[in-house]
Amino acid sequence: MSERLKSPTRRNLLKGGALLSGAALTGAALPVRADDPAITNLQPWMQELGDGVDAMPYGVPSQYEAHVKRRTVEWLTADRVSSINFTPLHELDGIITPNGLCFERHHSGVAHVDPAQHRLMINGLVDTELVFTMEDILRFPRENRIYFLECAANSGMEWRGAQLNGCQFTHGMIHNVMYTGVPLRFLLEEAGLKTNAKWLMPEGADAAAMTRSIPLEKALDDCLVAFKMNGEALRPEQGYPLRLVVPGWEGNMWIKWLRRIEVGDEPWHHREETSKYTDLMENGKARRFTWEMDCKSVITNPSPQAPLLHRSGHTVLSGVAWSGRGTIPRVDITLDGGKNWHAARLDGPSFDKSMHRFYFEFDWDGTPLLLQSRAHDSTGYIQPTKNELRAIRGENSIYHNNAIQTWHLRENGEAENVEVS
Amino acid sequence: MLKFLSILATGTLLLTGSVTAGSFNLGRAATPAEVAAWNIDVRPDGQGLPDGRGTVEQGDEIFAERCAVCHGDFAEGVDRWPVLSGGDDTLTSDRPVKTIGSYWPYLSTVFDYVNRAMPFGDAQSLKPDEVYAITAFLLYANDLVEDDFELSHENFTSVLLPNEDGFYMDDREASPIFKKRDVCMTDCKADVKITARAQVLDVTPEETKAAEGAQAETEAASAELAPVSLPEPVAAVLDDALIEKGAKVFKKCKACHQVGEKAKNRVGPNLNGIIGQQAAVVSGFKYSKALKKLNDDGLVWSDENLDAFLTKPKTFVKGTKMAFAGLKKEKDRVALIEYLKSHSQ
Numbered sequence: 170m171s172e173r174l175k176s177p178t179r180r181n182l183l184k185g186g187a188l189l190s191g192a193a194l195t196g197a198a199l200p201v202r203a204d205d206p207a208i209t210n211l212q213p214w215m216q217e218l219g220d221g222v223d224a225m226p227y228g229v230p231s232q233y234e235a236h237v238k239r240r241t242v243e244w245l246t247a248d249r250v251s252s253i254n255f256t257p258l259h260e261l262d263g264i265i266t267p268n269g270l271c272f273e274r275h276h277s278g279v280a281h282v283d284p285a286q287h288r289l290m291i292n293g294l295v296d297t298e299l300v301f302t303m304e305d306i307l308r309f310p311r312e313n314r315i316y317f318l319e320c321a322a323n324s325g326m327e328w329r330g331a332q333l334n335g336c337q338f339t340h341g342m343i344h345n346v347m348y349t350g351v352p353l354r355f356l357l358e359e360a361g362l363k364t365n366a367k368w369l370m371p372e373g374a375d376a377a378a379m380t381r382s383i384p385l386e387k388a389l390d391d392c393l394v395a396f397k398m399n400g401e402a403l404r405p406e407q408g409y410p411l412r413l414v415v416p417g418w419e420g421n422m423w424i425k426w427l428r429r430i431e432v433g434d435e436p437w438h439h440r441e442e443t444s445k446y447t448d449l450m451e452n453g454k455a456r457r458f459t460w461e462m463d464c465k466s467v468i469t470n471p472s473p474q475a476p477l478l479h480r481s482g483h484t485v486l487s488g489v490a491w492s493g494r495g496t497i498p499r500v501d502i503t504l505d506g507g508k509n510w511h512a513a514r515l516d517g518p519s520f521d522k523s524m525h526r527f528y529f530e531f532d533w534d535g536t537p538l539l540l541q542s543r544a545h546d547s548t549g550y551i552q553p554t555k556n557e558l559r560a561i562r563g564e565n566s567i568y569h570n571n572a573i574q575t576w577h578l579r580e581n582g583e584a585e586n587v588e589v590s
Numbered sequence: 591m592l593k594f595l596s597i598l599a600t601g602t603l604l605l606t607g608s609v610t611a612g613s614f615n616l617g618r619a620a621t622p623a624e625v626a627a628w629n630i631d632v633r634p635d636g637q638g639l640p641d642g643r644g645t646v647e648q649g650d651e652i653f654a655e656r657c658a659v660c661h662g663d664f665a666e667g668v669d670r671w672p673v674l675s676g677g678d679d680t681l682t683s684d685r686p687v688k689t690i691g692s693y694w695p696y697l698s699t700v701f702d703y704v705n706r707a708m709p710f711g712d713a714q715s716l717k718p719d720e721v722y723a724i725t726a727f728l729l730y731a732n733d734l735v736e737d738d739f740e741l742s743h744e745n746f747t748s749v750l751l752p753n754e755d756g757f758y759m760d761d762r763e764a765s766p767i768f769k770k771r772d773v774c775m776t777d778c779k780a781d782v783k784i785t786a787r788a789q790v791l792d793v794t795p796e797e798t799k800a801a802e803g804a805q806a807e808t809e810a811a812s813a814e815l816a817p818v819s820l821p822e823p824v825a826a827v828l829d830d831a832l833i834e835k836g837a838k839v840f841k842k843c844k845a846c847h848q849v850g851e852k853a854k855n856r857v858g859p860n861l862n863g864i865i866g867q868q869a870a871v872v873s874g875f876k877y878s879k880a881l882k883k884l885n886d887d888g889l890v891w892s893d894e895n896l897d898a899f900l901t902k903p904k905t906f907v908k909g910t911k912m913a914f915a916g917l918k919k920e921k922d923r924v925a926l927i928e929y930l931k932s933h934s935q
Contacts, residue, residue: 240795241795242793242794242795243795244670244793246670247660247669247670247671247913248846248857249857250710250711250856250857251710276707277707277710277711277713278856290620290624290625290628291620292620292625292628292629297619298619298620298625299617299618299619299620300617300618300619300620300624301616301617305616305617308614308616309614309616330786330791331786331787331788331791332788332791332793333788333793333794334788334789334794335794338794338795355613355614358613359613359614359616359617360617370631372628372631376707376711376713377706377707377713378630378706378707378713378714380631380702380706428628429628429629431629431631433633435633435635437631437632437633437702438633438634438695438696438698438699439631439699439702439703440699440702440703440707443694443695443696443699443757444688444690444693444694444699447757449681449686449688451682452682453681453682453756454756454757454758455693455756455757455758456757456758456759456760456761456762457757457758457759457760458759458760459760459762460760461762463762473788473794501773501775505782506782507778507779507782508777508778508779508780508782509775509776509777509778510773510774510775510776510778511775539782539784543773545773549771550767550768551767551770551771551773553767553770557766557767558767561765561766561767564684565681565684565686569762577784577787585787585788585789586787586788587784587785587786587787587788588784588785588786588787589782589783589784589785590779590781590782590783590784590785
């Protein structure tokens with residue numbers, strides 16, 4: 170299959186047509202059916218007046234899209250307040266995640282912060298310890314950037330084997346939105362960094378007062394203090410009114426409800442970078458400060474929550490790929506569990522540290538398939554298999570599982586999360 | 591990345607030269623009191639520790655009152671709440687138990703976290719001496735100090751945790767995965783076998799139409815049951831002193847329950863009007879099957895059955911998701927029930 174979008178060949182059409190019983194193979198090979206009541210019946214929306222313009226001042230999706238929602242896995246955490254839910258990747262296309270579908274992870278629930286009472290303080294190793302109001306923040310120059318945010322524990326339940334049936338659950342701790350924000354460097358420059366400044370500690374205003382240590386080089390490179398996502402104010406569950414954006418690095422560092430940034434000369438070794446978000450290896454030692462999110466991809470359609478209802482014939486396979494180290498120039502697809510690979514077609518914008526969308530169009534003959542995607546990033550890194558990753562990491566590290574995912578597609582079009590030899 | 595780390599190690603970040611201060615003239619200087627109010631973080635070298643002290647014995651008492659509801663009397667963890675003690679020699683096992691004693695590298699992390707985020711639902715309510723005492727108790731619970739130990743800002747940095755050397759800087763980029771540059775595209779393997787399947791484990795959340803329907807049914811049933819003709823509540827004369835004592839006992843419940851004007855459902859349902867209320871009827875709260883069964887049986891919360899429930903929740907309602915171990919002292923239960931009554935009229 171080529172990487173360019175093209176029409177089915179005559180050979181493929183004939184092959185597809187042959188599977189349709191009773192089809193007259195004259196001209197276009199399409200079956201003759203009974204009249205479709207969707208056409209012959211008058212539907213209510215064709216006759217009755219619809220809602221007026223103000224029926225919904227803030228619009229929501231069609232009532233027929235109610236199944237498109239974030240979902241949680243209850244047994245993962247002790248309660249709903251310090252918990253996680255997952256983005257329905259199998260229901261989305263393109264590269265942007267709608268704001269209301271961005272996965273949530275809170276440690277002490279969603280703080281509802283009054284922006285008039287919100288302050289951002291910069292203290293520590295600076296010339297002048299400063300306080301900014303939201304109005305102050307809005308007077309700095311802004312940038313618009315599209316970045317993915319992935320929880321370091323995304324796919325963390327899959328280390329020991331195939332566990333959850335659905336890319337929402339195996340890969341849904343990720344979202345990709347456009348942020349509008351102030352480069353963090355501008356705020357730090359305003360306070361004036363002392364020469365021994367090396368680390369930052371952003372802190373949230375929620376009841377978890379979440380903190381992480383971030384090296385100064387990253388802060389000065391591409392971090393943003395964001396107040397908008399996809400053009401509108403941050404959602405409360407994403408840190409309204411202010412969140413830190415740490416492009417390509419693990420989601421836990423993107424402090425929500427950002428109220429303070431301390432500048433120091435050493436890391437703080439706080440709870441979220443010692444007890445959690447460290448990667449335990451087989452020998453009992455643990456990697457710390459594993460910040461970058463490795464190159465990764467997943468086929469979102471078909472997948473266990475998105476079966477191929479049409480059975481055989483022309484099929485659109487789709488998925489997403491991303492890397493915390495750059496862009497995605499290439500994705501490979503296999504239909505047979507890795508015996509043979511094909512180039513996927515990347516479509517849509519390609520931004521640094523953003524999700525990329527890929528497609529692979531093929532003529533499914535209706536036999537079972539073992540589907541995998543393998544992403545390459547702009548540094549040359551190639552997404553590893555689960556076994557390659559486990560050989561180095563063991564099975565206890567929870568975080569940073571970027572292994573190739575396999576879906577077993579059965580004759581009936583249903584898919585299951587599996588591992589292959 | 592590696593290059594960057596080596597820069598860090600040598601301590602020469604060649605970046606500060608490019609930084610110029612004060613170019614937009616925005617914001618204002620923070621006052622010392624403002625910085626002090628928020629600057630509560632503590633580092634392994636002791637920077638940020640407030641003056642104070644607390645003993646294992648004091649910590650034991652505070653822990654039992656404020657922490658044990660989730661973490662257990664011996665920091666062993668209740669249900670899926672974090673285990674804080676034990677786990678020795680498990681880091682190389684199939685099921686590592688990562689506790690303060692077995693995994694955490696620095697004691698300052700314990701102090702900082704308890705001080706900023708605990709108790710769950712009542713953060714930053716502990717005084718420095720209480721945080722020292724709880725930290726001392728957690729050391730004791732992990733067999734790292736004797737029962738007569740006192741922790742203070744003076745001896746804090748002399749206490750080392752066993753796993754301090756158990757961590758090393760990210761070295762992913764040195765692994766063979768980062769060296770790989772070529773991939774096979776055709777005839778890469780002769781045979782492919784399925785070696786693991788999700789359906790064997792079957793832990794994916796069920797969400798069929800039937801399940802959603804069943805939940806809607808339960809909600810409808812609750813709605814129907816809620817207004818059953820309960821006797822008109824008679825405003826009883828309550829004992830203010832007892833209510834005050836009950837308010838103190840309620841601290842143990844606050845991690846999960848709210849009561850009062852703005853009370854919302856949290857980990858547990860809000861408890862406004864609980865006395866004289868039918869079981870499992872607070873709207874918007876997802877009850878356990880066990881509590882729903884009490885509703886089916888028509889149980890109405892009274893002094894007597896609430897007392898029995900609070901004595902040992904899991905004995906009174908087998909299958910409740912309330913993790914609380916229970917109130918052993920009768921006078922605590924009586925005071926708490928009086929307090930809840932004051933929010934039931």
